[in-house]
Amino acid sequence: MKVSVYDQQGKEIGTTLLPKEIFEVPMNLDLLHQIVTSSMANERRVIAHAKNRGEVRGGGKKPWKQKGTGRSRQGSIRSPLWKGGGVTFGPRNNRVFKKKIPKKMRKKALFMVLSEKLRHNLLILLEELKINSSKTKLLMETLGRFPINKESCLIALPEMDKTLILAAKNIPQVKMVQAKDLNCKELLLWKYLILPKESLKVIKETFK
Numbered sequence: 001m002k003v004s005v006y007d008q009q010g011k012e013i014g015t016t017l018l019p020k021e022i023f024e025v026p027m028n029l030d031l032l033h034q035i036v037t038s039s040m041a042n043e044r045r046v047i048a049h050a051k052n053r054g055e056v057r058g059g060g061k062k063p064w065k066q067k068g069t070g071r072s073r074q075g076s077i078r079s080p081l082w083k084g085g086g087v088t089f090g091p092r093n094n095r096v097f098k099k100k101i102p103k104k105m106r107k108k109a110l111f112m113v114l115s116e117k118l119r120h121n122l123l124i125l126l127e128e129l130k131i132n133s134s135k136t137k138l139l140m141e142t143l144g145r146f147p148i149n150k151e152s153c154l155i156a157l158p159e160m161d162k163t164l165i166l167a168a169k170n171i172p173q174v175k176m177v178q179a180k181d182l183n184c185k186e187l188l189l190w191k192y193l194i195l196p197k198e199s200l201k202v203i204k205e206t207f208k
Helices: 029-043 103-119 136-143 162-168 184-189 197-206
Strands: 002-006 012-017 123-126 153-157 174-178 192-196
Touching (some): 029 103, 103 184, 103 192, 123 197, 136 162, 153 162, 162 174
Antiparallel strands (some): 002 012
């Protein structure tokens, strides 16, 4: 599929042919849902942890003698029956939420989202993206030449560029990533995708 290539002034300077195996993949919502939910599960941090009766402090002594008091038999104040005692079936920090995502499924889901960006005109292909200094104003001026209209935007760089990353740091609706680290969850979170032409080569080599 042929798409337009723009320079940093927002002018169309030519066209390029995008590989159909990456940018013409039909959508499969079931697969996409599976990949996104698995990705979110893998990022989940297990924080909640309830102590069981073996972890609660105190209770080494029997509260009262076994017989003769008229009260129920109790062996330790760490019992779940006592206030401040251990918790039965409470959340534990050894729970595992991680899910294995097959490489082929992950790759196909990424290509599906890239294809959707292209189909809905949310993909902007640049000849290159360079600025002279890490001033936010310079990057804002460049982005303002494109029909983004202050919407959220993900920029996939072919390699680490400290100048661009620092320039985008103070723009809440813009995020910089390396093309080799693209994933469908990130793409779904940001409306527009800006790709320098060199990033296409990185995507082909990384996800071939």
